[in-house]
Amino acid sequence: MQPVTKGLLAGAVGTIALNLTTYGDMLLRGRASSDVPTQVADRLADRIGVDLGDGEAKSNREQAAGTFLGYVTGLGVGAAYGLLRRGSGALPAWAVGPLLGAAAMAGSDAPAAALRVTDPASWDLTSWASDVVPHLVYGLTTASVYQVLR
Template sequence: MKRNAREVVAGTRPLTALGAISNGVLSGAVGTLAMDLLLYARYRKDGGKGGFLHWEFSSDIRSWDQAPAPAQVGKRVFEGLFRRQLPDERAALVNNVMHWGYGIANGARYGVVAGSLRTPRIRYGAPFGAGVWASGYVVLPAAKLYEPIWKYDRRTLAKDLSAHLVYGLTTAAAFRLSGTLKNALRRSRTR
């Protein structure tokens, strides 16, 4: 098999599109978990009493009136596609599916971009996370689920941005680590 200059110098092989997407999906899941751990720590600091799994699975959401933006988006998508109303007892499930699905889908997109780079850097996760954060403040107000960004105070925006920076940086770190581990395994098999 013929190797290109990048492979010879770095001991790596470029990612295929499927490899970049699959690494991105996994990395996006790790990033979503890291973001959730930060948000859970804040919830506990602010007096929240529920355990992590109770909090993570939105166990306190009992109706669409209580449901946050991810659930509301999922409800609109489902009802628009299937022309059927979702009952209140599905609000928590839809919230989790949309939250995790969004984090994983954005991870896949990150994988496509980062996988096309010579050397994906962890620091690229900061603008990635900031971009995911900013897109929410464009799409969600347009959907009438958020207020326009200028109506939020700095503290709220900073807390939300910092959580998305954790997501982005962790996604980038996981992507970089997955590539490093795969290359190390390849090198060990060829020895």
């Protein structure tokens, strides 16, 4: 199996782990899902001139596009990791996992901040934990799965 394919598979499993962690947190705390991905999708569509329609159809497309962007980020970080790891020695998951989590977090939070959908500087500790913990789970899972696939 090629390193990029391994990275994609590892990123896919990491993304599932991130989603399970996020939805588990929502279930335990009774909190609503974030509307940030939907807002990012809406603003990106506006910037590139894509018409998402009107009313309920627009809302549904924004939600789907926001979710799609999350999967692209998770798979993209995994694929990039596969490319970077090609030919290098074994790195322990505990060491590289937080870096992969930070990369995935930056991949979702940086565009949201750049589009002025959110301002991480204004987040409270609970908001940070709701973002950091699932991304850390993503990174550790992605690194562990990649290591197993090697």
